[in-house]
Amino acid sequence: MHQMWGGRFSAAPEESFSQLNRSLPVDHRLWPQDIRGSKAWVRALAQAGILAPGEDQTLRDGLDRVARRLADGAGTGAPDEDVHTLVERLLYEEIGDLAGKLHTGRSRNDQVATDLRLWCLTALEQVDRELAGLGAALVAQAEKGMDLILPGYTHGQQAQPVRWAYVLLAHAWPLVRDRERLADAARRTAVLPLGSGALAGSGVPVDRDLLREELGFRAISPNALDATGERDFVVEIVFALALLLMHVSRLAGELVTYSSTEFGFVRLADGYCTGSSLMPQKRNPDVFELARAKVARTLGDVVGLLTALKGL
Helix, strand or coil: CCCCCCCCCCCCCCHHHHHHHCCHHHHHHHHHHHHHHHHHHHHHHHHCCCCCCCHHHHHHHHHHHHHHHHHCCCCCCCCCCCHHHHHHHHHHHHHHHHHHHHHCCCCHHHHHHHHHHHHHHHHHHHHHHHHHHHHHHHHHHHHHCCCCEEEEEECCEEEEEEEHHHHHHHHHHHHHHHHHHHHHHHHHHCEECCCCCCCCCCCCCCCHHHHHHHHCCCEECCCHHHHHHCCHHHHHHHHHHHHHHHHHHHHHHHHHHHCCCCCCCCCCCHHHCECCCCCCCCCECHHHHHHHHHHHHHHHHHHHHHHHHCCC
16 A cells, blocks of 8 residues: 555554544545645745756646546545545556655645645635625515514514514624624635645745745745644634524524414425425425524534644
């Protein structure tokens, strides 16, 4: 089995330990970011004079072929230790021994920190687009409901009459703040760790400004140990997502109540309801019930991440 380490060892790892030590089942999803970071690293190595003429192009072409193979499912069931080892093994298969030059001056520590930040930034862009769509949908429904009046409640009791639009916009405004929080988290995430080595910098004089520009980061990490050992940006993102999901949960819970027979303010389309195998009159608002419940797992993730990070 291909390994990126082991020069001082006289025996291979025990199979049971290898299985315990594997992170590929989790980090395989980072392969697009791993290849993107590797292509930027090739450019930095070439500029630093580490690569002979033409080697940089061969490495980049090889990485492109690896990307196509992975997109076609080459990583499915792979035995490799992690995504970095998987990419390097496939690169060896494509271009031979030159693949060994790719990791010059680089550690998997700064590599995975870079991959994870790139993955998070892409995910945050997607979440922002979806949040914008949800906010727009609430505004559109509010515009349709300007003339609809329903009771407003305090303590579960009817209190004052309010417009339906007013209620919907009360759920739209928190989403604006959620987008702001996630954008702020993205700003702190967009700091380049690549070039930090394992914990005390790289032995190769790579141009980190070039790497920053190539990968689209806004800044360069000032301290290598902090860059490779810290994951506070992940906690911040997950906390912001938990707060977002709490807002979604409140909206969903309110719609569950409003769609009940007792209230009857909202009627869901059949395509978003389920029925009962015993009670044929039922129209269950499962889509909102599921949305209401999803926040629980993310709240647990926040605590789990904080507990894990305190020991790093």
